[in-house]
Structures are given as structure tokens and as C-alpha cells.
Amino acid sequence: MAAPALAIEGISKNFGGLRVSRDISLSLPVGARHALIGPNGAGKTTLVNLISGLLQPSSGRIALDGVDITNLAPERRVGLGLARTFQISSLFPSLTVAENVGLAFEARFGLDRRLWGRVRSRPEIVEGTAALLQSLGLLELARKRVADLPYGQRRLVEIALVLALEPKTLLLDEPAAGLAVSDRGALLDLLLRLPEALTILVIEHDMSLVFRLAQRITVLVEGQVMTEGSVADIRADPRVRDVYLGTRSHG
Amino acid sequence: MAVLDRDTINAVREGFTRHRLSWIDTLPFLFAALMYFFAARYLPLGTQVMIQVAFALSLDLALGYGGIDSLGHVAFFGMGAYAAGLYALYVSSEPLSGLAVAACIGALTGLVTGPLVLRARGLTVVMLTLAIATMLHELANTSAMKPITGGADGLFGFKIAPVFGMFSFDLYGRTAYWYSLGVVAFVFIICKLVVNSPFGLAVRGMRDNPVRMRMLGVNVTARLVTLYCVSGALAAMAGGLSAQVTKLVGLDSLAFLVSGNALVMLILGGAGRLYGAIVGATVFVALSDRAAAIDPFNWLFAVGGVLILAVRFAPQGIVGLIADWSQRLGWVRR
Known part of the structure; x- marks a missing residue:
């Protein structure tokens, strides 16, 4: 049997006496669409930071395609095919959209150390950026500075950025956060069209998005896995309603 | 993958x-050439301007483009000055190889101190760079180093051979002027190449969001x-140039003032656009000189006053202000 795309085994993270993540285990087969839900403060973003390497776990291990990455620097993990988005779009505000996406291509091809030549005359950067922006319907934005874009478009640009890396596993930290309802449709369309072989772990509060995108769902409460199951299981689980769905007003 | 047409790619x-080279880039050099013919009296001042332009350009690369908040850039300048001075004293009086040696020492300084400094960000970088520059300044003045650096007396009594074996350094500073102009042009072109390269885009990315x-x-x-190494090499070339044209290397070439002044030049001209370094350094040196000629005791008031005005009314620097206005007036398109 092939190794899971992402395997988390007994991960814990303590900040002093505060146990933010407790013995979390998770296994995502290749091509999985897995959602992580839970009330605020459940430790969802902490888990994404642990997987992407911005935080070091206190115990436990993480493997990507069967390779132990627990002690690997974050940038090395990206090299192994892991990419992520942030809860608040993490882009390069003073650069144009083309340059933002171009930087991702540059990084993927290892061109960021090149002191000679011009960015504009590297076909793998310029044409790659053009093709990606076209496929996402973002061509019009190419020349705009990210700082001048409305928030909804920034979210789409950040997804373009991570797609340029051609990751094998993608972590999406609340992709719909702060988006208007009209923009959520565009985002969901985009996410549903992603390649099937891509493994996705998504944190999201928007349940309609989670139920349409995910195959399996893990519910995290106070740093622990409360339950894991298919979309139907989770929808039917009364405990989930209590701790999460019931306490949230939908709007 | 969808088929792309030429227009889309373009x-x-x-x-x-x-940041291509355009006719605007020739303006400062044209100005410098005109000065040679019409204001020959100010050639030594012009040479000082060019040393500072080269140094400010190197700082702009690190600070303006890369977001490295260096307050100790003088470390590179000083290392370059001492390297060029020692090279002229003990190895060869040939100037171009002296500059090359200075550049190598500058890059080496960056390679050694960079990993110490650059893991941090912001205020920590400010303090670390300042600390390293201060330590070098003190080190050059210790009795152990005095046989090499000359201590408070500095390095002197070295000669610089004619440039290309043809143009000897004259009493009026004509050769020094053209030589400095050549060095500045070289530094400027290197900066342009780096800024345009894939690495240059990555550098701007790191400044925005590491x-x-x-x-x-x-x-x-x-x-x-x-x-840091590239910027250090260029800064050291500025230091080496200073050593060669003044034929003197003192402790002041490692003094904090040099770092501070370069920062003021960048703020005046505008950081992160190369032209700001040229304009800022020119305005700073010319202003200091004129103000000191008018009032030798209180001339710093003029520099301070202009700095306050610039920060208040042109926070993007003089060049930033010009760029803003030319955009508003529709002269250039973004």
C-alpha cells in the first residue's frame, strides 16, 4: 500500500503549560479532500503551522509521502511538495500580481538565486504565470499591485501562488474567511476544479463549503480530535452540533 | 494546459x-560631465559626491530593496578603504586591482557577518550591524592592530599608479573625478543588473513578506x-575609491557617522529606487558643503532642517515626490 500523502502521528504542542495540541493523529491518502473544523481556539491553525513547519511540535511526528519531515525547515518541506495558504492572505503587497505568481515559479525552478539575466525574459516564469492566471481567470489583474486589490481577489491570487508551486499536498487555512458570499462561489468553483491527485487539508468555518468540498472531516475541540468521519457522519453527529454547529449563528 | 497567444504572454x-537602462540613467552622468567643463573648481567636491553615491547605492540595495535595516554599513566601507590602502602600500599601486581587492574583502565581510545578522529582523538587525561596525572601529584602534591599520594616524604615504597606466592622478583632481565617475557608473550598472534579475525579484519579495x-x-x-555580500562588495568599492583618491585611510572611515549619513541620503532621495541614492547623496554632500561654507559652526542645522522637511513633505524622498507628481500629471504610466 502506498504511503499516505500526509500522516500525523500523536502530535502535541505546548506553549509553556498551555497544551494547544494534544496527541493529534491524522492520515490523508493521496488525493484526499479532508476538512478540519472546530470552534475558535481549537488549535486548527496551530496544527497547520506544525505541519508547514512554522512551529515545532513538542512531541509526535509528521510524514509527507512516507518521508519524516518533523525536523525539516519549512522551506525544505515546500521542496517536498507541501504548500499552504494563510488565514489572512500572505502575499507581496508592493509587487504586481504577475510578480507575486512569478516569484512562486521562480522558487519552484530554483531561479531565486540567479543574479544574472532578467525576470522578464525567462519563459518558464512569464509563460507559466500567464498560463496559470489565464486558467484561473485572473489575467486582467496581472499588472495590478496586490496592495490595490480588494480582499476577495487577494484570496484567489494566494491560491494562484500556491498552485504555481505544483504542490502534492495543499493546506488551506480558512480560504473563505472574510469573503463576501458572491466571492465564495468563485472560490468554491476554483477549489472543486483542482487536480484530483492533489491532497487537500482545509480549515473552514463555512459549512456549506466544507460539505461540498470535503470527503472526510475531523472535528477538533480544545486541541484534541473529538471525532473523525465522512461528511454524512459528521452532519448526523449530535456532539458536533453541540460544540460547533449549534453555537454558531449562520449568516 | 491552455494554449497561450503572444498577446496574453506579452x-x-x-x-x-x-528597471531597464533608459535615457534618464544618462542624466546624472551628463550632469557630471558638464560639471567638469563648467565648474572645474568643484571637482574635489564632485569626487566626494560620487564616493557617497556609490556607497548610498550599495546601502539602497541592502536596505531599500532587501529590507535589511543596516546601520553599520560603514563596516564594509571601512574594510574596503583599509584593504585598498594596504594593497597600495604593500602589494601594488595599480588602482583597478586595488578596487577589486577591496570588493572581495567587502564580500568576505558580508559572508562572515551576514549569517550572524540576517537571521534576525528589524531593530535587532539595526543593533547587530551597529555593534559589528563599532567593534571593527575599536579593533582598528587597538595597539595590536596598530602596525597594520596605523591606529589613530591611519594609513598614508601610499601612491596610486595611473589609471590604465595612462592617466595619472593630478593635483587638481581631474583624473580622480573621471575615475570616480567610472566607478559610480560601474556600481550603478551592477545594481541595475541585480535588481532586474530573478534574484532581484526574490529580494523584493523578502522585503515584503519573508x-x-x-x-x-x-x-x-x-x-x-x-x-549582503553583493551590497558589501559595492560598499567596499566606495571605501576603496575613497582611500585611493584621498590617499589616506583613517579611523573615520569606520566611524558611525558614515553609516548615519548614508541613511540620511537614502531618506532624502528615497529608498528602493536607486535614483534616490544618486539624488540623495548629491543633495546631502552639496548641501553640507554650502552650509558649512556659510556657517562653519552651525551648518548641521541646514542638513537637519532639510531632513525634517523631507520626512514631513516627501516621505518617499525627493525622487519619490517627483515620481508621484509625474504620475499625477500623466507624464508616465504605471
Whole structure:
């Protein structure tokens, strides 16, 4: 049997006496669409930071395609095919959209150390950026500075950025956060069209998005896995309603 | 993958900022050439301007483009000055090889100190760079180093051979002037090439958002060390140039004032646009000179006053202000 795309085994993270993540285990087969839900403060973003390497776990291990990455620097993990988005779009505000996406291509091809030549005359950067922006319907934005874009478009640009890396596993930290309802449709369309072989772990509060995108769902409460199951299981689980769905007003 | 037509690719290519060499780039050099013919009296001042322009350009690369908040850039300047002075004293009086040696020492200084400094960000970088420069300044003055650096007396009594074996350094500073202009042009072109390169785009990315850069798989510290070495090499060339044209290297070439002044020049001219370094250094040196001629005791008031005005009314610097206005008036298109 092939190794899971992402395997988390007994991960814990303590900040002093505060146990933010407790013995979390998770296994995502290749091509999985897995959602992580839970009330605020459940430790969802902490888990994404642990997987992407911005935080070091206190115990436990993480493997990507069967390779132990627990002690690997974050940038090395990206090299192994892991990419992520942030809860608040993490882009390069003073650069144009083309340059933002171009930087991702540059990084993927290892061109960021090149002191000679011009960015504009590297076909793998310029044409790659053009093709990606076209496929996402973002061509019009190419020349705009990210700082001048409305928030909804920034979210789409950040997804373009991570797609340029051609990751094998993608972590999406609340992709719909702060988006208007009209923009959520565009985002969901985009996410549903992603390649099937891509493994996705998504944190999201928007349940309609989670139920349409995910195959399996893990519910995290106070740093622990409360339950894991298919979309139907989770929808039917009364405990989930209590701790999460019931306490949230939908709007 | 969808088929792309030429127009689409070209449209996206326009989205990548270019910093190509254009007619504007010749203006400062044209100005410098005109000065030679019409204001020969000020050639030594012009030479000082050019040394500072080269130094400010190197700082702009690190600070303006890369976001490295260096307050100790004089470390490179001083190392370059001592390297060029020692080279002229003990090895060869040939100037171009002297500059090359200075540049190598500058890059080496960046390679050694970079990994110490560049893991941090912001205020920590300010303090670390300042500390390293101060330590070098003290080190050059210790009795152990005095046989090499000359201590408070400095290095002197060395000769600089004619440039290309043809143009000897004259009493009026004509050769020194053209030589400095050549060095500045070289430094400027190197800066332009770096800024336009894929590395240059990565550098701007690191300034904007280092965390995102890491999450694209880039080893940010390693790239910043590279930038620090390039900037250090150019700063050391400015220091070497200063040593060669003044034929003197003193402790003041490692003094904090040099770092501070360069920072003021960048603020005056505008950081992160290369032209700001040229304009800022020119205005700063010319203003200091004129103000000191008018009032030798209180001339710093003029510099301070202009700095306050610039920060208040032109926070993007003089060049930033000009760029803003020319955009508003529709002279240039973004």
C-alpha cells in the first residue's frame, strides 16, 4: 500500500503549560479532500503551522509521502511538495500580481538565486504565470499591485501562488474567511476544479463549503480530535452540533 | 494546459516591473560631465559626491530593496578603504586591482557577518550591524592592530599608479573625478543588473513578506546573505575609491557617522529606487558643503532642517515626490 500523502502521528504542542495540541493523529491518502473544523481556539491553525513547519511540535511526528519531515525547515518541506495558504492572505503587497505568481515559479525552478539575466525574459516564469492566471481567470489583474486589490481577489491570487508551486499536498487555512458570499462561489468553483491527485487539508468555518468540498472531516475541540468521519457522519453527529454547529449563528 | 497567444504572454510580461537602462540613467552622468567643463573648481567636491553615491547605492540595495535595516554599513566601507590602502602600500599601486581587492574583502565581510545578522529582523538587525561596525572601529584602534591599520594616524604615504597606466592622478583632481565617475557608473550598472534579475525579484519579495517567501520554499537567510555580500562588495568599492583618491585611510572611515549619513541620503532621495541614492547623496554632500561654507559652526542645522522637511513633505524622498507628481500629471504610466 502506498504511503499516505500526509500522516500525523500523536502530535502535541505546548506553549509553556498551555497544551494547544494534544496527541493529534491524522492520515490523508493521496488525493484526499479532508476538512478540519472546530470552534475558535481549537488549535486548527496551530496544527497547520506544525505541519508547514512554522512551529515545532513538542512531541509526535509528521510524514509527507512516507518521508519524516518533523525536523525539516519549512522551506525544505515546500521542496517536498507541501504548500499552504494563510488565514489572512500572505502575499507581496508592493509587487504586481504577475510578480507575486512569478516569484512562486521562480522558487519552484530554483531561479531565486540567479543574479544574472532578467525576470522578464525567462519563459518558464512569464509563460507559466500567464498560463496559470489565464486558467484561473485572473489575467486582467496581472499588472495590478496586490496592495490595490480588494480582499476577495487577494484570496484567489494566494491560491494562484500556491498552485504555481505544483504542490502534492495543499493546506488551506480558512480560504473563505472574510469573503463576501458572491466571492465564495468563485472560490468554491476554483477549489472543486483542482487536480484530483492533489491532497487537500482545509480549515473552514463555512459549512456549506466544507460539505461540498470535503470527503472526510475531523472535528477538533480544545486541541484534541473529538471525532473523525465522512461528511454524512459528521452532519448526523449530535456532539458536533453541540460544540460547533449549534453555537454558531449562520449568516 | 491552455494554449497561450503572444498577446496574453506579452500582457503578463508587462506585469513584471522593469528597471531597464533608459535615457534618464544618462542624466546624472551628463550632469557630471558638464560639471567638469563648467565648474572645474568643484571637482574635489564632485569626487566626494560620487564616493557617497556609490556607497548610498550599495546601502539602497541592502536596505531599500532587501529590507535589511543596516546601520553599520560603514563596516564594509571601512574594510574596503583599509584593504585598498594596504594593497597600495604593500602589494601594488595599480588602482583597478586595488578596487577589486577591496570588493572581495567587502564580500568576505558580508559572508562572515551576514549569517550572524540576517537571521534576525528589524531593530535587532539595526543593533547587530551597529555593534559589528563599532567593534571593527575599536579593533582598528587597538595597539595590536596598530602596525597594520596605523591606529589613530591611519594609513598614508601610499601612491596610486595611473589609471590604465595612462592617466595619472593630478593635483587638481581631474583624473580622480573621471575615475570616480567610472566607478559610480560601474556600481550603478551592477545594481541595475541585480535588481532586474530573478534574484532581484526574490529580494523584493523578502522585503515584503519573508514568511511567505519561506513558504514558497526559498531559503531566506541564504538569499539575504548573498544580497549582503553583493551590497558589501559595492560598499567596499566606495571605501576603496575613497582611500585611493584621498590617499589616506583613517579611523573615520569606520566611524558611525558614515553609516548615519548614508541613511540620511537614502531618506532624502528615497529608498528602493536607486535614483534616490544618486539624488540623495548629491543633495546631502552639496548641501553640507554650502552650509558649512556659510556657517562653519552651525551648518548641521541646514542638513537637519532639510531632513525634517523631507520626512514631513516627501516621505518617499525627493525622487519619490517627483515620481508621484509625474504620475499625477500623466507624464508616465504605471
